[in-house]
Amino acid sequence: MSSYPPTLPIIPFTQPVRGQAPLPGSKSITNRALILAALSPRTVTLRGALFSRDTRIMVAALRALGFTVATDEAALTITIEGRGGEIPVREARIEVGNAGTAARFLTAFVCLRPDGLYHFDGDEAMRRRPIGALLEALESQGARASARAFPFTLATAGLPGGPVQLDASESSQLLSALLMVSPHARTPLDVQLKGETVSRPFVTMTERMIAQFAAQPADYAIEGDATAASYFATLAVVTEGGLDVPGLNLAPDALQGDIEFFRLLTARGLIRTAGQHVAHAPARSGVIAHFNDFSDTFLSLAAISPLLDGPTKIVGIAHTRKQETDRVAGMARELTRLGQHVIETEDALEIHPRPLTPDVEIETYHDHRFAMSFAILGCHDLRGDGRPWLTIKDPACCTKTFPAFFDLLASLRSGSH
Ligand SMILES: O=C(O)C1=C[C@@H](OP(=O)(O)O)[C@@H](O)[C@H](O)C1
Numbered sequence: 508m509s510s511y512p513p514t515l516p517i518i519p520f521t522q523p524v525r526g527q528a529p530l531p532g533s534k535s536i537t538n539r540a541l542i543l544a545a546l547s548p549r550t551v552t553l554r555g556a557l558f559s560r561d562t563r564i565m566v567a568a569l570r571a572l573g574f575t576v577a578t579d580e581a582a583l584t585i586t587i588e589g590r591g592g593e594i595p596v597r598e599a600r601i602e603v604g605n606a607g608t609a610a611r612f613l614t615a616f617v618c619l620r621p622d623g624l625y626h627f628d629g630d631e632a633m634r635r636r637p638i639g640a641l642l643e644a645l646e647s648q649g650a651r652a653s654a655r656a657f658p659f660t661l662a663t664a665g666l667p668g669g670p671v672q673l674d675a676s677e678s679s680q681l682l683s684a685l686l687m688v689s690p691h692a693r694t695p696l697d698v699q700l701k702g703e704t705v706s707r708p709f710v711t712m713t714e715r716m717i718a719q720f721a722a723q724p725a726d727y728a729i730e731g732d733a734t735a736a737s738y739f740a741t742l743a744v745v746t747e748g749g750l751d752v753p754g755l756n757l758a759p760d761a762l763q764g765d766i767e768f769f770r771l772l773t774a775r776g777l778i779r780t781a782g783q784h785v786a787h788a789p790a791r792s793g794v795i796a797h798f799n800d801f802s803d804t805f806l807s808l809a810a811i812s813p814l815l816d817g818p819t820k821i822v823g824i825a826h827t828r829k830q831e832t833d834r835v836a837g838m839a840r841e842l843t844r845l846g847q848h849v850i851e852t853e854d855a856l857e858i859h860p861r862p863l864t865p866d867v868e869i870e871t872y873h874d875h876r877f878a879m880s881f882a883i884l885g886c887h888d889l890r891g892d893g894r895p896w897l898t899i900k901d902p903a904c905c906t907k908t909f910p911a912f913f914d915l916l917a918s919l920r921s922g923s924h
């Protein structure tokens with residue numbers, strides 16, 4: 508969609524979905540690869556990269572820091588001249604928007620410069636997201652931050668390395684940020700964790716990508732985005748169809764922990780997969796599951812829970828209250844407006860299906876995942892006549908990670924009818 512309307516009524520599918528939904532590149536892998544390529548001693552070309560608001564923010568920040576970055580959106584490539592741990596520009600303004608990866612990874616990254624001065628800011632929502640624990644860890648290494656939240660100015664002093672304490676109980680990205688710069692500190696960092704780290708598979712992704720980049724590749728291929736893929740799994744369930752999802756990597760060695768969503772829905776009998784084909788399966792019972800390891804996908808399930816038989820219970824999601832928005836509260840509010848009975852606790856949501864209330868405008872709270880997950884619910888033909896019954900406010904927020912989402916949904920709909 509080249510220009511997005513302020514609100515978008517979702518036209519239901521009157522036929523089961525079929526066709527192809529090619530995935531955009533993974534946001535998490537693209538933004539890690541950009542940092543790791545910048546740290547590499549050579550030039551690296553990323554292939555199958557994501558072009559979205561979050562990755563453009565990362566590219567713009569690296570350019571502001573003096574890196575040469577060439578993008579080719581048609582070819583989905585980004586070429587970056589690595590500087591082996593050097594940060595070329597001494598003073599820069601870094602705008603992180605609402606990209607958690609850019610915010611955390613860049614904050615640690617600039618600290619490699621022994622004499623830098625970097626002015627960070629982000630969207631209104633970013634000013635409430637956790638960064639203080641990372642700044643504390645970096646200060647223990649000699650950096651000085653003007654505040655414990657965005658906006659702040661960071662005076663950097665290089666990283667001596669050695670023991671550093673970190674609390675990653677609000678976001679694993681704080682830990683990933685330190686791990687990626689660690690090999691470039693004067694001695695490696697020895698991160699001592701305080702509290703329980705959330706979203707652990709993202710830390711494993713970081714460790715595996717650091718190992719991959721240690722081999723100094725000239726080319727690096729980015730997997731399709733597994734979180735984005737979750738919307739096509741739920742679309743198959745909602746429309747009782749099946750589709751090909753090129754770019755989906757369900758192999759056990761996939762880098763993205765969010766493929767666990769596919770294992771969960773398969774185990775509960777809601778979908779079946781064969782290679783990159785995803786189809787609905789006959790079961791319709793509600794799902795009870797712990798989502799801490801793959802919490803970006805909890806919204807995909809919660810949004811379609813009104814169509815399942817029996818309650819859905821999603822546990823382990825307290826940390827998502829500090830993401831793009833308070834996702835637990837926002838989900839509870841929108842599902843309640845749709846007529847559902849929702850029990851919200853600090854760490855969990857329990858949704859008891861009730862008849863859906865039509866003609867609701869879904870509030871998306873500047874959160875791409877609200878827009879995309881509720882759009883899939885709207886694909887359900889509630890009245891049986893193909894007329895829209897659910898409207899998404901601010902559909903443009905999907906550009907954070909998946910600019911083509913609504914176009915792809917429209918082409919799947921026309922291709923299925
Ligand atoms: O490291 C990453 O790429 C991410 C880690 C997770 O965040 P938290 O660690 O903040 O939960 C996840 O929700 C986010 O979309 C991407």
Ligand SMILES: C=C(OP(=O)(O)O)C(=O)O
Nearest residue numbers: 605606607608803830831
């Ligand atoms: C939590 C998310 O993003 P971020 O990278 O900004 O943390 C997300 O994409 O769901």
